[in-house]
Amino acid sequence: MAAAPNLLFVIADQWRAGALGCTGRDPVLTPALDELAGRARVLTDAVSNYPVCSPCRGMLMTGLYPHRNGVPFNVNSATAPEVGLRPETPCWSDVLSDAGYALGYIGKWHLEAPVEDDASYGEGRRDDGKVWDAYTPPAHRHGFDFWYSHGCCDDHARPHYWVRGAAREEVLRVEQWSAEHETDVAVDYLRTAARRYHEQGQPFALVLSYNPPHQPFDQVPERYRVHYQRREPRDLLPSPNVEWGNRAAAEAVEVAPLYYAAITGVDEQFGRLLTALDDQGLMNDTIVVFTSDHGMQLGSHGLVYKNVPYEESMRVPFLISWPGHVAPGADDLLLSSPDVAPTLLGLLGQSARRPPQMQGRDLSDQLLVGITAGGGPDPARPGAALYIGPGHDVLRLDVRGLRTHTHKLIVEAPPGGPLRRQLFDLAVDPYELADVADDQPDVLASLAELLCHELDRIGDPWPGRRIIQEELAAVGPARPPEHARPSASTGPPVIPSHGKSTA
Structure with a gap:
């Protein structure tokens, strides 16, 4: 060994x-x-x-x-x-x-x-x-x-x-x-x-x-x-x-x-x-x-x-x-x-x-030497990460979300109440100062669909998923938005990255 x-x-x-x-x-x-x-x-x-x-x-x-x-x-x-x-x-x-x-x-x-x-x-x-x-x-x-x-x-x-x-x-x-x-x-x-x-x-x-x-x-x-x-x-x-x-x-x-x-x-x-x-x-x-x-x-x-x-x-x-x-x-x-x-x-x-x-x-x-990202999307690189968290009751997991490189969607499903949504455009607003859910409905619908897909993938029993899926079914499939990846100048002030590995 x-x-x-x-x-x-x-x-x-x-x-x-x-x-x-x-x-x-x-x-x-x-x-x-x-x-x-x-x-x-x-x-x-x-x-x-x-x-x-x-x-x-x-x-x-x-x-x-x-x-x-x-x-x-x-x-x-x-x-x-x-x-x-x-x-x-x-x-x-x-x-x-x-x-x-x-x-x-x-x-x-x-x-x-x-x-x-x-x-x-x-x-x-x-x-x-x-x-x-x-x-x-x-x-x-x-x-x-x-x-x-x-x-x-x-x-x-x-x-x-x-x-x-x-x-x-x-x-x-x-x-x-x-x-x-x-x-x-x-x-x-x-x-x-x-x-x-x-x-x-x-x-x-x-x-x-x-x-x-x-x-x-x-x-x-x-x-x-x-x-x-x-x-x-x-x-x-x-x-x-x-x-x-x-x-x-x-x-x-x-x-x-x-x-x-x-x-x-x-x-x-x-x-x-x-x-x-x-x-x-x-x-x-x-x-x-x-x-x-x-x-x-x-x-x-x-x-x-x-x-x-x-x-x-x-x-x-x-x-x-x-x-x-x-x-x-x-x-x-x-x-x-x-x-x-x-x-x-x-x-x-x-x-x-x-x-x-x-x-x-x-x-x-x-991560290994010799593996570099190509010019287009790499299916092996995750395009989104889930958020899981409590709502107003810390012993209820009422909130789900999805973070991509350009946006973050947050959905709260309080018991007995309507869903509450927030959408942040991280590419232009890395400090999450403005909720753009009303301004970017196509992005909102696309990320909601992707959120449901990810929750289905992991078998998450969150009840809000069913409500989102019913809403999506009523309005038809979302049109995928053009997600521009953030550059070093528009994203959070981190070690310079240009949207892919610098390896």
Whole structure:
């Protein structure tokens, strides 16, 4: 197995796509990631299809959409035991374990349903009365033989972990910033894994799941805060869709310097991982991925956090490096969360072992050296990505949407009420300031038809689909609009891309 590549998969919580220095959008310092971006494939249009922690993580691990993977809502004591990743649901990590990989998981898991005893250990109950943290029994760890994890602990300055075969009551408590401590553990893991790889030919896959830059924001070390102190509010939040003069803007001004400080801190820790890979002679043999589970509004559209269909929540960073195999450059490939699992298996040479129930697309061929987009549409490149989310009742998945390179359609189906639609023209309005549903009826109808097709493809039971299909049948088939792909000058301010891979 000496020729098999390794995998280092790093996921940060609540890191939006624009919060990379190399994008020029948010005023953040991320030198390690900027350096990686210069030699990695940077997916500028990677999306979190359900931009909140547990549902996105469930999709990343299983390649299944939430109605199929058991995680349609955040996992906590209010949604347990119905919500949680089932041990019998295959993940990409199960496939690699069966293929002989050593697997390690460090950091936040947030896929295990809490049981009553979890209120007594770990984080305990929060102010909302819910238990969010949970012990994950070994049989529920989906092939990870090295375990150094918590369920969902938001005490970043004093984190805790369940280590390897420790029992629920055997909690390791640490007095160190969580991102730094977890990187210490990961660097040690890489040293051990490197010896096995070089001497025995056993490849490894390591997931490092940082909780920062997720709130609470006031726990970031002072050494990172100094970079953003005394910055003017409009310098911190330069986006034209930040709505000033309301409570959300005031909170965003308060948390922005701390959010950015946490990002700079995680970037420094990520740089340590890259150094460790290089020191151990693993850089050329390891696929490195950096991404996030979702973004954050930070004042845009009068909101602060996530779980909404706007770009600030939905679009995430996705950098992938494998020297000599993955062609570097910016790429607007519409990667969806469920695509990650089958794509990783494809890159790792495990496509034949892919569980047949995985719904995501294997896009590995789009990333490898020698694969370049032609002059016309490439059917292998997804033309749209779904949005799935709650309506006014957070325990009802009442909203569906579709994001293409040029438009975004959002449809809400409140119980007993008429459908509500929004349409944004991303090509000319990347900050989603104007609803053009009334101005572009052909686009609206075409995307509604495509949305129904995508929901049918994945077997989504959303009741609004039937209403849309009945409406479309009444007016006849939609005339496909001319979708001009956005150029670098009209699209979001990201690393330059001209509508196709620059590989």
